[in-house]
Amino acid sequence: xVRVKSRYLLCEVNVTDRNQLLQLDDRAVSASVxxxxxxxxxxxxxxxxSFGFSVKYVNAVSGIVFLRFPKKCYKRLWSAxxxxxxxxxxxxxxxxxxxxxxxxxxxRTCQKFLIRYNAHQLRRMLPKxxxxxxxxxxxxxxxxxxxxxxxxxxxxxxxxxED
Amino acid sequence: xxxxxxxxxxFSGDKAELRKLVDTAAHLGYSxxxxxxxxxxxxxxxxxxxIPVPVAKLVHPLPVVQGCSRPIRILNRLTIxxxxxxxxxxxxxxxxxxxxxxxxxxTDKLFLSACMTYDxxxxxxxxxxxxxxxxxxxxxxxxxxxxVAFEVSYAAGIRDSTRRRYTMANAMFHSDIxxxxxxxxxxxxxxxxxxxxPYDVMNLSQLFGLTERHGKDAVTTxxxxxxxxxxxxxxxxxxxxxxxxxxxxxxxxxxxxSGEDCPAAKRxxxxxxxxxxx
Numbered sequence: 001x002v003r004v005k006s007r008y009l010l011c012e013v014n015v016t017d018r019n020q021l022l023q024l025d026d027r028a029v030s031a032s033v034x035x036x037x038x039x040x041x042x043x044x045x046x047x048x049x050s051f052g053f054s055v056k057y058v059n060a061v062s063g064i065v066f067l068r069f070p071k072k073c074y075k076r077l078w079s080a081x082x083x084x085x086x087x088x089x090x091x092x093x094x095x096x097x098x099x100x101x102x103x104x105x106x107x108r109t110c111q112k113f114l115i116r117y118n119a120h121q122l123r124r125m126l127p128k129x130x131x132x133x134x135x136x137x138x139x140x141x142x143x144x145x146x147x148x149x150x151x152x153x154x155x156x157x158x159x160x161x162e163d
Numbered sequence: 164x165x166x167x168x169x170x171x172x173x174f175s176g177d178k179a180e181l182r183k184l185v186d187t188a189a190h191l192g193y194s195x196x197x198x199x200x201x202x203x204x205x206x207x208x209x210x211x212x213x214i215p216v217p218v219a220k221l222v223h224p225l226p227v228v229q230g231c232s233r234p235i236r237i238l239n240r241l242t243i244x245x246x247x248x249x250x251x252x253x254x255x256x257x258x259x260x261x262x263x264x265x266x267x268x269x270t271d272k273l274f275l276s277a278c279m280t281y282d283x284x285x286x287x288x289x290x291x292x293x294x295x296x297x298x299x300x301x302x303x304x305x306x307x308x309x310x311v312a313f314e315v316s317y318a319a320g321i322r323d324s325t326r327r328r329y330t331m332a333n334a335m336f337h338s339d340i341x342x343x344x345x346x347x348x349x350x351x352x353x354x355x356x357x358x359x360x361p362y363d364v365m366n367l368s369q370l371f372g373l374t375e376r377h378g379k380d381a382v383t384t385x386x387x388x389x390x391x392x393x394x395x396x397x398x399x400x401x402x403x404x405x406x407x408x409x410x411x412x413x414x415x416x417x418x419x420x421s422g423e424d425c426p427a428a429k430r431x432x433x434x435x436x437x438x439x440x441x
Contacts, residue, residue: 014187016355039324079366082359083321099191099360124227 006052007074010102010110011081013063020094021063026055028089029065033081040080048073056107062118065098066110074103119145165379167361168195168386170240170263170285171316171349174216182222183355189226189235191360195390197240197263199351204243204250212257215239238262238390242287245273251281263393265314271296278306284393285312285347288333290319290326300340307345310392312385313337315371316351317364334371343377347385 013029015021033053037045052070059065069077078100086093101117104110122142129135172184181198188196198221200213218237225234240263243251251266258264265285268274277286279302286306288294306313315334320327338346348368352358359367361382368378 014190014356016183075366075369078363079369082317082363082367083327085321085356095356097356097359098363100363100366101360124229 005071005105007069007071008056008104008107008110009067009069009074009078009081009100010104010114011065011067011098011100013065013087013096014099015063015094015096020092020096022060023089023092023094024058024060024063024065024087025089026058028087029058029067030055032084032087033067033077036084037077037080040083041076045077045080048077053077064114066107078103115145165383166194166387167192167382168197168390169193169350169358169382170195170197170238170347170386170389171199171314171351172196172358173199173201173318173351173353175353178216178221180354184352184358185222185235185237186226187355187358189228191358192229193235193361194228194231194233195236195238195386197238199240199242199265200261201242201244204245204247206247212241212255214257215241215260238393240265242267242285245269245277248273248276251277251283259397263389264396269295271298274298275302278302278311279309282396283311284389284396285314287314287316288330288337290316290330290333290351292329294333294336298340303337303341307341310388312345312347312389313341314347314349315368316349317359317367318351318353318357321357321359331370338372338377343373344380345385346371346373346377346381347389348373348378348381349386 013021013024030053033055034046034049037049041048048070052068052073054068056066056068057064081098081100084096084098086095088094102110102113104113119142122138122145126135126138126142129138169188172181172188174181185196198215198218200215202210202212204210218239222237225237227233228235239261241258241261242265244267245251246269263285264283265287266273266277266281266283267287267289268277269289274286274296275298277283303313315330315337317330320330334346348364348371350358350364364382365375365378368381369375373381
């Protein structure tokens with residue numbers, strides 16, 4: 001049985017100014033990854049990236065990116081990712097870096113991890129809330145995460161209030 | 164869950180930037196960081212050894228580490244750029260302010276003495292040019308036996324392309340000799356955007372010639388070993404530690420039991436005992 005196996009890297013884009021994040025789109029991320037792999041590994045890297053690599057999902061609000069790499073060369077391509085210093089989106093350069101938080105074999109496992117990760121981030125946000133209203137909203141969001149047992153991703157619009 | 168440490172956050176003088184850097188490090192999951200003061204002794208002007216800013220004034224409150232509920236631990240570290248044997252004085256009182264001591268030797272004789280005799284915790288590699296000297300296995304193994312680790316910093320490689328080549332070249336040369344043991348990979352970041360997450364660093368160390376196993380050790384076990392070695396430097400033989408009663412210990416996680424009125428058997432285990440057992 002030949003099954004094409006791949007690795008999905010769940011990355012978080014860290015910026016100093018969160019408003020700049022909103023301009024992210026998948027083409028910009030894909031172009032910057034290909035560019036950095038080309039710089040580090042030259043033509044061989046460019047060839048590795050040309051098939052099998054794609055950006056599956058970008059969430060501009062929380063800065064989460066899903067990258068798909070073929071299983072044979074994902075470690076090599078992953079080692080080039082720390083050298084990304086900026087992503088150019090819609091003509092503007094966003095100073096950022098990618099932090100890989102999970103490597104999964106399928107999109108579904110990555111999704112499950114992302115749900116737990118987002119719930120954890122909500123709990124981290126709670127002590128940083130500045131007003132009673134915000135605190136109440138975050139507490140409500142945490143309760144929603146715990147009570148509902150949904151398998152699809154529950155995106156939280158409050159992520160933009162983080163930090 | 165492994166404890167990740169980043170032993171090189173360069174102090175550039177900008178406290179706001181340093182605060183952001185420490186916040187980012189805590190968000191990425193580093194449980195311990197060390198603020199690095201680089202000291203380059205100049206024979207013409209007698210520059211004094213820098214005194215570290217107390218941690219409580221720099222970053223307060225301490226940010227909580229991602230993945231656990233403890234705040235981040237911040238240590239102070241001094242790196243001495245040595246081009247002359249007189250630059251490092253063994254029992255200088257200024258070194259007592261720092262938790263970690265590191266040297267960056269520029270000649271092979273200094274490298275040999277740093278590995279075999281100097282009482283330091285880390286030996287750093289230069290990132291801006293090729294190693295000016297070659298060395299063989301003997302001093303490196305001597306250093307390993309004493310507990311001194313070798314450090315590679317990656318932030319210079321992120322900033323600049325030629326530095327990237329020299330960092331990787333020097334690191335690969337060293338990892339060939341020491342077979343990847345006793346190496347520590349740290350950031351050397353001055354700004355918040357130059358630090359990278361621990362799993363990224365483990366993967367990045369593949370470019371430095373380390374295997375997966377050694378890459379993980381470089382961010383976890385070896386760092387912890389260095390920090391414990393540094394703590395044992397302040398003790399007598401790793402067993403007895405003296406301190407003033409009113410000394411503030413903010414920023415370190417040592418458990419202090421004043422022990423004068425308590426018999427030895429009932430005293431709580433301090434980290435010194437753990438250092439001996441390690």
